[in-house]
Amino acid sequence: MxxxxxxxxxxxxxxxxxxxxxxxxxxxxxxxxxxxxxxxxxxxxxxxxxxxxxxxxxxxxxxxxxxxxxxxxxxxxxxxxxxxxxxxxxxxxxxxxxxxxxxxxxxxxxxxxxxxxxxxxxxxxxxxxxxxxxxxxxxxxxxxxxxxxxxxxxxxxxxxxxMGYNNNNCIGCVKGGMGYWNKIRKDFPDVFNEVAQIERDINATCLKDKYGRIFLDELPTWRGDPVEEIIPDCxxxxxxxxxxxxxxxxxxxxxxxxxxxxxx
Missing domain, CATH: 3.40.50.620 (HUPs)
Structure with missing residues:
Protein backbone atom coordinates (compact mmCIF):
# COMPACT_ATOMS: atom_id res chain seq x y z
CA MET A 1 0.00 0.00 0.00
CA MET A 163 -5.72 35.96 3.07
CA GLY A 164 -2.10 36.34 2.00
CA TYR A 165 -0.44 33.45 3.84
CA ASN A 166 2.07 31.33 1.94
CA ASN A 167 0.84 28.08 3.47
CA ASN A 168 -2.12 26.55 5.28
CA ASN A 169 -0.44 25.84 8.60
CA CYS A 170 -2.30 26.02 11.89
CA ILE A 171 -3.56 29.51 12.70
CA GLY A 172 -0.87 30.92 14.95
CA CYS A 173 2.03 28.67 13.94
CA VAL A 174 4.65 28.76 16.68
CA LYS A 175 7.42 28.62 14.05
CA GLY A 176 6.25 31.89 12.51
CA GLY A 177 8.37 35.03 12.64
CA MET A 178 7.57 38.56 13.79
CA GLY A 179 5.92 39.62 10.54
CA TYR A 180 3.76 36.50 10.60
CA TRP A 181 2.63 37.10 14.17
CA ASN A 182 1.82 40.74 13.47
CA LYS A 183 -0.39 39.55 10.61
CA ILE A 184 -2.04 37.00 12.93
CA ARG A 185 -2.62 39.84 15.42
CA LYS A 186 -4.60 41.65 12.73
CA ASP A 187 -6.39 38.70 11.10
CA PHE A 188 -6.99 36.47 14.13
CA PRO A 189 -6.77 38.63 17.27
CA ASP A 190 -8.36 35.99 19.50
CA VAL A 191 -5.68 33.45 18.55
CA PHE A 192 -2.94 36.03 19.01
CA ASN A 193 -4.19 36.97 22.46
CA GLU A 194 -4.63 33.35 23.54
CA VAL A 195 -1.09 32.37 22.55
CA ALA A 196 0.27 35.56 24.12
CA GLN A 197 -1.38 34.61 27.41
CA ILE A 198 -0.09 31.04 27.16
CA GLU A 199 3.44 32.39 26.70
CA ARG A 200 3.12 34.25 29.99
CA ASP A 201 1.53 31.30 31.76
CA ILE A 202 4.33 28.89 30.82
CA ASN A 203 7.14 31.48 30.62
CA ALA A 204 8.14 30.54 27.08
CA THR A 205 8.02 32.39 23.76
CA CYS A 206 7.54 31.71 20.07
CA LEU A 207 9.89 34.54 19.11
CA LYS A 208 13.40 35.66 19.90
CA ASP A 209 16.05 37.92 18.44
CA LYS A 210 19.73 38.48 19.12
CA TYR A 211 18.85 40.11 22.43
CA GLY A 212 16.75 37.23 23.70
CA ARG A 213 13.11 36.21 23.98
CA ILE A 214 10.24 38.36 22.72
CA PHE A 215 6.81 37.86 24.26
CA LEU A 216 3.93 38.41 21.84
CA ASP A 217 2.32 41.00 24.08
CA GLU A 218 5.54 43.03 23.80
CA LEU A 219 5.99 42.62 20.03
CA PRO A 220 6.00 46.02 18.30
CA THR A 221 3.50 46.17 15.45
CA TRP A 222 6.15 47.41 13.04
CA ARG A 223 8.61 44.54 13.49
CA GLY A 224 9.00 41.65 11.08
CA ASP A 225 9.39 40.83 7.42
CA PRO A 226 6.58 40.34 4.89
CA VAL A 227 4.62 37.22 5.76
CA GLU A 228 5.31 35.54 2.39
CA GLU A 229 8.82 34.57 3.45
CA ILE A 230 8.25 33.82 7.10
CA ILE A 231 7.68 30.08 7.46
CA PRO A 232 7.67 26.92 5.34
CA ASP A 233 4.75 24.51 5.28
CA CYS A 234 4.49 22.63 8.54
Missing part, protein backbone atom coordinates in the same frame (compact mmCIF):
# COMPACT_ATOMS: atom_id res chain seq x y z
CA UNK A 2 0.94 3.63 -0.48
CA UNK A 3 0.38 6.22 2.24
CA UNK A 4 -0.35 9.69 0.83
CA UNK A 5 -0.17 12.56 3.31
CA UNK A 6 -2.82 15.24 2.80
CA UNK A 7 -2.35 18.43 4.83
CA UNK A 8 -5.06 20.73 3.42
CA UNK A 9 -2.24 22.55 1.67
CA UNK A 10 -2.12 23.15 -2.08
CA UNK A 11 0.95 21.06 -2.84
CA UNK A 12 -0.07 18.06 -0.76
CA UNK A 13 -3.51 18.06 -2.40
CA UNK A 14 -1.98 17.88 -5.88
CA UNK A 15 0.64 15.34 -4.79
CA UNK A 16 -2.13 13.03 -3.57
CA UNK A 17 -3.99 13.41 -6.87
CA UNK A 18 -0.89 12.50 -8.86
CA UNK A 19 -0.19 9.56 -6.55
CA UNK A 20 -3.59 8.11 -7.37
CA UNK A 21 -2.64 8.06 -11.05
CA UNK A 22 0.76 6.49 -10.40
CA UNK A 23 0.20 3.84 -7.77
CA UNK A 24 -2.26 1.15 -6.76
CA UNK A 25 -3.76 0.82 -3.30
CA UNK A 26 -3.27 4.45 -2.27
CA UNK A 27 -4.64 5.44 1.13
CA UNK A 28 -4.87 9.17 1.83
CA UNK A 29 -4.49 10.39 5.41
CA UNK A 30 -5.09 13.78 6.99
CA UNK A 31 -3.91 14.56 10.50
CA UNK A 32 -6.37 16.92 12.18
CA UNK A 33 -4.56 19.25 14.59
CA UNK A 34 -7.63 21.09 15.83
CA UNK A 35 -6.03 24.46 15.04
CA UNK A 36 -6.53 24.87 11.30
CA UNK A 37 -8.87 27.30 9.56
CA UNK A 38 -12.54 26.15 9.52
CA UNK A 39 -12.42 26.33 5.71
CA UNK A 40 -10.15 23.28 5.74
CA UNK A 41 -13.23 21.07 6.12
CA UNK A 42 -14.62 22.44 2.85
CA UNK A 43 -11.31 22.00 1.04
CA UNK A 44 -10.97 18.42 2.26
CA UNK A 45 -14.45 17.50 0.99
CA UNK A 46 -13.74 19.16 -2.38
CA UNK A 47 -10.56 17.10 -2.70
CA UNK A 48 -12.34 13.88 -1.75
CA UNK A 49 -14.74 14.49 -4.64
CA UNK A 50 -11.78 15.20 -6.94
CA UNK A 51 -9.99 12.03 -5.87
CA UNK A 52 -13.07 9.84 -5.86
CA UNK A 53 -11.77 8.43 -2.58
CA UNK A 54 -12.29 9.21 1.10
CA UNK A 55 -9.55 10.90 3.07
CA UNK A 56 -8.90 9.13 6.36
CA UNK A 57 -8.87 11.67 9.20
CA UNK A 58 -6.72 10.79 12.20
CA UNK A 59 -5.79 12.87 15.24
CA UNK A 60 -4.14 12.85 18.64
CA UNK A 61 -6.02 11.02 21.35
CA UNK A 62 -4.16 13.03 23.99
CA UNK A 63 -4.37 16.67 22.89
CA UNK A 64 -7.20 18.79 21.45
CA UNK A 65 -5.20 21.44 19.61
CA UNK A 66 -1.99 23.48 19.61
CA UNK A 67 -2.94 25.53 22.65
CA UNK A 68 -3.67 22.36 24.61
CA UNK A 69 -0.20 21.02 23.80
CA UNK A 70 1.55 24.24 24.81
CA UNK A 71 -0.25 24.44 28.14
CA UNK A 72 0.25 20.80 29.07
CA UNK A 73 3.81 20.43 27.78
CA UNK A 74 4.81 23.91 28.99
CA UNK A 75 7.13 24.10 26.01
CA UNK A 76 6.81 25.81 22.63
CA UNK A 77 9.75 25.45 20.29
CA UNK A 78 13.42 24.59 20.37
CA UNK A 79 16.32 22.77 18.68
CA UNK A 80 14.35 19.52 18.52
CA UNK A 81 11.35 21.18 16.88
CA UNK A 82 7.94 22.43 17.93
CA UNK A 83 6.07 20.64 20.71
CA UNK A 84 2.80 20.91 18.80
CA UNK A 85 4.18 19.25 15.67
CA UNK A 86 5.66 16.41 17.70
CA UNK A 87 2.47 15.73 19.67
CA UNK A 88 -0.21 16.51 17.08
CA UNK A 89 1.52 15.21 13.94
CA UNK A 90 4.60 13.08 14.56
CA UNK A 91 3.12 10.98 17.35
CA UNK A 92 -0.05 10.43 15.33
CA UNK A 93 2.04 9.36 12.33
CA UNK A 94 4.09 6.99 14.47
CA UNK A 95 0.91 5.41 15.82
CA UNK A 96 -0.43 4.87 12.31
CA UNK A 97 2.87 3.41 11.09
CA UNK A 98 2.93 1.03 14.04
CA UNK A 99 -0.62 -0.05 13.24
CA UNK A 100 0.03 -0.54 9.50
CA UNK A 101 3.49 -2.05 10.05
CA UNK A 102 4.28 -2.10 6.31
CA UNK A 103 3.92 0.23 3.34
CA UNK A 104 5.50 0.49 -0.09
CA UNK A 105 5.94 4.25 0.05
CA UNK A 106 4.79 7.51 1.60
CA UNK A 107 3.81 10.42 -0.64
CA UNK A 108 4.95 13.89 0.41
CA UNK A 109 3.93 17.22 -1.09
CA UNK A 110 7.33 18.88 -1.49
CA UNK A 111 7.30 20.94 -4.68
CA UNK A 112 9.91 21.70 -7.34
CA UNK A 113 11.82 24.44 -5.54
CA UNK A 114 15.47 24.40 -4.42
CA UNK A 115 14.65 24.57 -0.70
CA UNK A 116 11.91 21.97 -1.01
CA UNK A 117 14.15 19.65 -3.02
CA UNK A 118 16.79 20.03 -0.33
CA UNK A 119 14.25 19.20 2.39
CA UNK A 120 13.20 16.15 0.37
CA UNK A 121 16.79 14.96 0.07
CA UNK A 122 17.40 15.44 3.79
CA UNK A 123 14.15 13.63 4.63
CA UNK A 124 15.13 10.72 2.42
CA UNK A 125 18.58 10.55 4.00
CA UNK A 126 17.39 10.80 7.59
CA UNK A 127 14.09 8.88 7.44
CA UNK A 128 14.64 6.14 4.84
CA UNK A 129 12.14 3.90 6.59
CA UNK A 130 9.29 6.12 5.41
CA UNK A 131 10.19 5.16 1.82
CA UNK A 132 9.38 8.73 0.72
CA UNK A 133 7.95 9.57 -2.69
CA UNK A 134 7.91 13.08 -4.15
CA UNK A 135 5.63 13.19 -7.22
CA UNK A 136 5.72 16.99 -7.54
CA UNK A 137 9.51 17.09 -7.66
CA UNK A 138 9.59 14.15 -10.07
CA UNK A 139 7.32 16.08 -12.44
CA UNK A 140 8.92 19.48 -11.79
CA UNK A 141 5.68 20.93 -10.43
CA UNK A 142 6.08 24.17 -8.49
CA UNK A 143 3.64 25.61 -5.95
CA UNK A 144 2.22 28.06 -8.56
CA UNK A 145 1.82 25.08 -10.92
CA UNK A 146 -0.08 23.24 -8.19
CA UNK A 147 -2.34 26.25 -7.69
CA UNK A 148 -3.08 26.19 -11.41
CA UNK A 149 -3.90 22.48 -11.31
CA UNK A 150 -6.41 23.07 -8.51
CA UNK A 151 -7.92 26.00 -10.39
CA UNK A 152 -8.38 23.89 -13.51
CA UNK A 153 -10.05 21.24 -11.37
CA UNK A 154 -12.52 23.85 -10.15
CA UNK A 155 -11.35 23.66 -6.55
CA UNK A 156 -11.17 26.88 -4.56
CA UNK A 157 -7.88 27.19 -2.74
CA UNK A 158 -7.93 27.23 1.09
CA UNK A 159 -8.88 30.55 2.65
CA UNK A 160 -5.50 31.07 4.32
CA UNK A 161 -3.85 31.48 0.91
CA UNK A 162 -6.48 34.03 -0.12
CA UNK A 235 5.21 18.98 7.77
CA UNK A 236 5.11 15.71 9.64
CA UNK A 237 8.90 15.90 9.73
CA UNK A 238 9.16 19.09 11.74
CA UNK A 239 12.88 19.14 12.33
CA UNK A 240 14.94 17.84 9.43
CA UNK A 241 18.62 18.19 10.27
CA UNK A 242 20.76 20.28 7.90
CA UNK A 243 17.72 21.38 5.89
CA UNK A 244 19.23 24.87 5.59
CA UNK A 245 22.50 23.46 4.20
CA UNK A 246 22.01 22.89 0.49
CA UNK A 247 22.92 19.37 -0.55
CA UNK A 248 25.21 19.09 -3.58
CA UNK A 249 22.58 16.97 -5.35
CA UNK A 250 19.92 19.72 -5.39
CA UNK A 251 21.39 21.38 -8.48
CA UNK A 252 21.49 18.06 -10.34
CA UNK A 253 17.81 17.44 -9.55
CA UNK A 254 16.92 20.95 -10.71
CA UNK A 255 18.80 20.39 -13.98
CA UNK A 256 17.13 17.03 -14.52
CA UNK A 257 20.43 15.17 -14.37
CA UNK A 258 19.11 12.83 -11.67
CA UNK A 259 15.67 11.97 -10.34
CA UNK A 260 14.77 12.78 -6.75
CA UNK A 261 14.31 9.04 -6.23
CA UNK A 262 17.95 8.44 -7.16
CA UNK A 263 19.56 10.74 -4.60
CA UNK A 264 21.61 9.19 -1.82
Missing amino acids: IIAWFSCGITSAVACKIALSLYDDVHIYYIETGSGHPDNARFLVDCEKWYGLPIHIIRSDKYLNVEDVLLKRRYINGPTGAACTFELKKQVRYKLEKKLHHWDGQVWGFDFDPKEINRAIRLKQQYPGTKPLFPLIERQITKPDAMGILWKAGIKRPVMYS SLICQIEFQEIIDRQVERVLKGEICINDVV
